[in-house]
Amino acid sequence: MILDGSSPESIAQAARRLAAGELVAFPTETVYGLGADASRDDAVAKIFAAKGRPSDHPLIVHVPEASAATRFASEVPPVAAKLMAAFWPGPLTLILPRKPDAGKAAAGGHATIGLRCPAHAVAHALLLACAQQDPPVPGLAAPSANKFGRVSPTTAQHVASEFGDSLMVLDGGACPVGIESTIVDCTRGIPVLLRPGILTPAQIEAACGERLRLPSELEGATPRASGTLESHYAPHAxxxxxxxxxxxxxxxxxxxxxxxxxxxxxxxxxxxxxxxxxxxxxxxxxxxxxxxxxxxxxxxxxxxxxxxxxxxxxxxxxxxxxxxxxxxxxx
Missing domain, CATH: 3.40.50.11030 (Threonylcarbamoyl-AMP synthase, C-terminal domain)
Known part of the structure; x- marks a missing residue:
């Protein structure tokens, strides 16, 4: 079921569906996401089931603005605040400490959570409409809208080919970036690159005023993050x-x-x-x-x-x- 993402009625219909605990696919500037209410573990469980994704592999939660990060994060370290100011809305995911009572399923049960504020107009309209539901939907857990490990979708038609007509898809055209967001861990006081994206290390370092590290440079366990498995994004060939x-x-x-x-x-x-x-x-x-x-x-x-x-x-x-x-x- 592909709907016109530029239609206010389509946005309202999708927001109601998400508030009811169902799934909706929507465009971001990076790839299309398979969304569910991040505050409801039962709704998030439907993402894992639909994708065939292990439930301990964390998802990224999309929020409408930087101030909404505190609905899921127990704190926003200074380095994270600088990166939010520079790149949100945009193709950057930040790993932050998670509030114990927020987004547990979306985080795969881990003590950290990945948050992003997307720049796509359809995604932004949907997130705002979700926040106005009763009760509000504070954010959308939304991994790429494809079967686990396969090629990410960059059009509504790609999503429909994966999940069929039963899934509601908001069509926002082809994604302008085309690969998933850059992921930076901000839980250790310094920025650590977990997944490269369209943003370069130089851009990130200029924004936060610190050198961007790699996990191999630091001791201790690296937080789990979406899309960092060795084998991923694979076509059938x-x-x-x-x-x-x-x-x-x-x-x-x-x-x-x-x-x-x-x-x-x-x-x-x-x-x-x-x-x-x-x-x-x-x-x-x-x-x-x-x-x-x-x-x-x-x-x-x-x-x-x-x-x-x-x-x-x-x-x-x-x-x-x-x-x-x-x-x-x-x-």
Whole structure:
């Protein structure tokens, strides 16, 4: 059931459904999320069941504004407040200490919780409408609206193909960012990068005035966070990261008898077989991020057996794309 996300009646209908403890998929600037009332453990349980996701793997809770973070977080450390001021609303998730009585199921039972304020107009309207329900829905737990471990959706049609007509989906068009949010842990007094996204380390460091650390630099356990498993974001076809020379050599060896293969590369490739489906990767990281998941889904829909991807360039602006491709190829 795909509804026009720009319609006030659609937003109101979706908010009522969420307040009743049901699921609604909605667009954000990153990917489409599968939403439920984050304050109701029974509603959140439906997300885990629909996705086939382990219940101890935490979800990200979306809130309408920075002040709403305290509904779920026991404190907002100074570094988190600086990052909220710089990037909320936007594609940044912050890991904060969780209030013991708030969002337990959404947090996977952990003592921390991931919070984000999305920038997409449809998501913002939905969150505001949810906050006005009786009783209010203070935030929406919303992982990507796909089966667990698979390619994230960036259009309403992607969501419908995963869950069918029974799920209400607010259509807000194609997601402009295209990969999930950057995740920064703010529970240890310094910013720690748990998942790269479209925001670069330099942007984050400039906003908070501190060096962004990696978990490997610190002692102690790292908080669990969404989308950080080794294998994730995977299409049905096997993904392999290769340099351009290796891809071309492999295509030459296969000759005219190549199996159904897709190639996603910045470098033009020659193929003698009609079974090779080629798609050019953009030269820029933001453009590649915006189309990445849609391309992987298109390759799956074409029935390819293998997807050969040219390894992204080295550089912090490509870290988010590289992270998603490495996890997609790990399965």
């Amino acid at each position: 096997k993904v392999r990261l290769m340099d351009a020379k290796s891809i071309q050599t492999a295509l030459d060896v296969l000759g005219t008898e190549a199996p159904r293969i897709a190639v996603y590369s910045r470098t033009p490739m020659r193929a003698r077989s009609e079974n090779v489906l080629r798609r050019r990767m953009p030269d820029g990281a933001p453009e590649t991020a915006q189309q990445l998941f849609a391309v992987l889904r298109d390759f799956d829909a074409a029935g390819v057996q293998l997807i050969w991807v040219e390894t992204p360039p080295i550089g912090p602006e490509w870290d988010g794309v590289r992270d998603r491709l490495q996890r997609a190829s790990a399965g």
